Amino acid sequence: MNQFTFERATAPDAAIASAARSSTAQLGASVRFVAGGTNLVDLMKLNVERPAHIVDINALAVPGIDKIERQANGSLRIGALARNSDCARYPNVLRDYPVLSQALLAGASPQLRNMATTAGNLLQRTRCVYFRDTAHACNKRNPGSGCDAMDGYHRNLAILGTSDQCIATNPSDQNVALTALEATIQIRGVKGERTVPISDFYLLPGSTPDRETILEPGDLITHVTLPPPSPGARSAYLKLRDREAYEFALASAAVVATVRNGNITRVRIALGGVGTRPWRSPEAEAALTGKPVSGANFRAAAEAALAAAKPRPGNAFKVELAKRCLTRALTLASTQA
Amino acid sequence: MAPIPTDLEHEIENEQDAAPGQAESGLLSHRLSRRTFLSQASAAGVVATAAPLLVTEPAAAAPAAAAHDEAAAVRAIPVTLNINGEDRHLELDARTTLLDCLRENLAMPGTKKGCDHGQCGACTVHVNGRRVNSCLSFAVMHAGDKITTIEGLGSPDHMHPMQAAFVEHDAYQCGYCTSGQIMSAVAAVKEGFGPTDDDVRHAVYGNICRCGAYSNIVAAVQQGRKHI
Numbered sequence: 001m002n003q004f005t006f007e008r009a010t011a012p013d014a015a016i017a018s019a020a021r022s023s024t025a026q027l028g029a030s031v032r033f034v035a036g037g038t039n040l041v042d043l044m045k046l047n048v049e050r051p052a053h054i055v056d057i058n059a060l061a062v063p064g065i066d067k068i069e070r071q072a073n074g075s076l077r078i079g080a081l082a083r084n085s086d087c088a089r090y091p092n093v094l095r096d097y098p099v100l101s102q103a104l105l106a107g108a109s110p111q112l113r114n115m116a117t118t119a120g121n122l123l124q125r126t127r128c129v130y131f132r133d134t135a136h137a138c139n140k141r142n143p144g145s146g147c148d149a150m151d152g153y154h155r156n157l158a159i160l161g162t163s164d165q166c167i168a169t170n171p172s173d174q175n176v177a178l179t180a181l182e183a184t185i186q187i188r189g190v191k192g193e194r195t196v197p198i199s200d201f202y203l204l205p206g207s208t209p210d211r212e213t214i215l216e217p218g219d220l221i222t223h224v225t226l227p228p229p230s231p232g233a234r235s236a237y238l239k240l241r242d243r244e245a246y247e248f249a250l251a252s253a254a255v256v257a258t259v260r261n262g263n264i265t266r267v268r269i270a271l272g273g274v275g276t277r278p279w280r281s282p283e284a285e286a287a288l289t290g291k292p293v294s295g296a297n298f299r300a301a302a303e304a305a306l307a308a309a310k311p312r313p314g315n316a317f318k319v320e321l322a323k324r325c326l327t328r329a330l331t332l333a334s335t336q337a
Numbered sequence: 338m339a340p341i342p343t344d345l346e347h348e349i350e351n352e353q354d355a356a357p358g359q360a361e362s363g364l365l366s367h368r369l370s371r372r373t374f375l376s377q378a379s380a381a382g383v384v385a386t387a388a389p390l391l392v393t394e395p396a397a398a399a400p401a402a403a404a405h406d407e408a409a410a411v412r413a414i415p416v417t418l419n420i421n422g423e424d425r426h427l428e429l430d431a432r433t434t435l436l437d438c439l440r441e442n443l444a445m446p447g448t449k450k451g452c453d454h455g456q457c458g459a460c461t462v463h464v465n466g467r468r469v470n471s472c473l474s475f476a477v478m479h480a481g482d483k484i485t486t487i488e489g490l491g492s493p494d495h496m497h498p499m500q501a502a503f504v505e506h507d508a509y510q511c512g513y514c515t516s517g518q519i520m521s522a523v524a525a526v527k528e529g530f531g532p533t534d535d536d537v538r539h540a541v542y543g544n545i546c547r548c549g550a551y552s553n554i555v556a557a558v559q560q561g562r563k564h565i
Contacts, residue, residue, distance in 0.1 A: 001432045003411045003412070003430075003431070003432065004411065004431055004432070005411055005431070006411070006414060006431040006475070006477055008478075008480075034475070034478065036473075036474075037473050037474040037475065037478070038455055038470070038473050041434065041472075041473045041474060041475065042454050042455060042473060044432075045453065045454065054431070054475075056477075056478050058478065085467075108543075109455075109458065109470075109542060109543025110468060110521070110524075110525065110528070110540070110541075110542075110543050111455075111458060111461055111468045111469050111470045111521065111543045112455055112470060112473075112543065114467045114468060114469050115469050115470065115473065115474065245539070245542040246456075246542050246543060246545075
C-alpha cells in the first residue's frame with residue numbers, strides 16, 4: 001500500500017477543498033474520502049487505488065449527513081454517511097421502501113453493513129478479477145491497455161451496457177433498489193450544491209471505462225433522496241448467486257409496481273449483476289404498463305429487458321437467468337397482499 | 338500488562354532448551370515465546386509498523402527537513418485508541434489497519450487475520466458495540482471509538498457466556514475463525530435474530546469456518562444467546 005497523508009475533516013468546505021486538489025474524481029484520484037472504508041481500503045491493499053491523501057469524513061458537520069429523515073414533502077432523505085445496516089432496518093425504509101431494505105440485507109455481511117455507508121455503496125467498484133489485479137490488462141485501470149476479461153474469466157461480468165473496451169459490472173444491491181425507486185443524489189462541490197437523478201449518475205464504459213460517474217474533483221455526496229412512496233406500491237428484490245449468502249449477484253432484480261384491478265398501472269424495474277451500471281429497464285416497464293398481471297406478461301417484459309444483451313461465452317447463461325430473475329421478482333411483487 | 342498464559346508459553350517453559358550460560362541472559366531468564374518478545378518490545382516503547390520487525394523513530398526525533406517531516410507525519414500519526422476500556426497512546430503509520438494495530442502494535446493477537454479483505458470475518462471486533470471487520474479500516478480513523486476485542490470479552494478464568502458455550506459445544510477445530518465467530522455472535526445477539534438454527538446461520542454468515550465446525554458453532558450460539 002502506498003503511503004498517504006491523512007486528515008480528519010469536520011468542516012465540509014475544507015473536505016471539499018482537499019478533494020478538489022485532485023485532478024480527477026475518477027480512477028487515479030490523488031485525494032479520496034474515506035467513510036466506511038470497506039471498498040477503498042480493500043482496493044488500496046491491492047494497489048488499485050493509490051491516493052496520496054485521504055480525508056476521513058466520518059465526523060463531517062453537514063446537517064443530516066448521517067441521518068435518515070422524512071422531509072415535509074413526503075420524500076425520504078438518507079444521509080450519505082448513514083450505515084447500510086441502519087438504513088436497512090429504519091422504520092420508514094421498511095414501511096415505505098421495503099425493496100431497499102431487502103436489497104441492503106442481501107448484500108455483503110453484517111459486519112460490512114455496519115461499516116458501509118449509503119454513498120460509499122453508490123461508489124463501490126466492480127469485482128472484475130482483472131480490475132482487482134494490477135498484473136492484468138484492464139482498460140478501466142489503464143485506458144488502452146486492453147481487457148483480459150474479454151477472453152478470460154467473465155462469469156460475473158456484464159451483458160448489458162458493455163463496450164469493446166469493458167464489460168465490468170456494477171456489483172451493488174443497494175444501487176439497483178435505489179434505481180428502481182428513482183432516487184436522486186445530492187452533491188456538494190466547489191461550485192455549490194446540485195441534485196442528480198441516479199439514472200444520470202453512472203456512465204457507460206464506452207471508450208472511457210475509467211470514468212464511472214459524473215463526479216468532479218471535490219464533489220462530496222451528502223444525501224440520497226427517495227421520492228414519496230407510491231400509494232399501494234408492491235415491491236420485491238430478488239438476488240440470484242452461486243451461494244446463498246456473502247456473495248455478489250449473478251443476476252438480481254428490483255421491482256416496484258402498482259396494481260389496480262389486476263392491471264399494472266405503474267412499474268419500475270432495475271436489474272443488477274448484469275449491467276455495467278445499475279440497469280433501469282424502460283423496455284420492460286413499457287411492456288408491462290397497463291397490462292394485466294400474468295406470468296406470460298412478466299416473461300414478455302423480461303424478454304424486452306434482455307433483448308439488447310451482448311453476452312460472452314462465459315456469461316451467456318446470464319441472459320436466461322436474468323429473464324427468470326425478473327419474471328420471478330415480478331411474481332413476488334404482484335402476489336403481495 | 339502480563340501476557341495471558343498460553344499453551345505455547347507453557348511448552349517453552351517446560352522445554353529444556355536453555356543452553357548452558359544462557360540463564361544469565363536477561364531475555365532467557367524467564368520464559369520466552371514469540372508472543373512475549375513482541376509484547377515486551379511494545380512495552381519498551383518500540384513502535385512497530387505494519388512490517389512488524391521494522392523499528393521507526395517517533396516523530397519528535399525526525400530531522401527538520403520538510404520532506405522528512407511530512408514523511409514522518411505519515412509514518413507516525415499520534416492517536417489514542419480505547420481498547421477494552423483502556424486508553425492506548427500510539428504513533429502509527431497511516432496505513433496500519435485496525436487489525437494490524439491490534440495484532441502487531443498492541444501485541445493483542447486474539448483477533449485473527451484470515452483474508453485481510455473483509456471476506457471471512459476472522460478479524461471481527463466491536464467498535465462502539467457493533468461488529469465490524471477490523472481489516473478494512475485504518476486505525477487512525479478510530480480516535481474516540483470504544484473498541485472491544487476478544488481479549489476484552491473474557492479470559493480463560495472468567496469466560497464470557499458465549500465463549501463458555503463455544504468451549505462446551507466444541508465449536509472450533511483449528512480455532513482460527515473462533516474469536517471472530519464469538520465476537521460476531523455476541524454482537525448479533527444484541528442486534529437480535531430469530532429463534533431457529535437457520536436464523537443463527539443467517540445472523541453470522543459473515544464468519545466463515547474452513548474447518549467446517551458450523552453445526553457446533555450454531556449449537557454454541559443457540560446456548561450462548563440465552564445467557565447474554
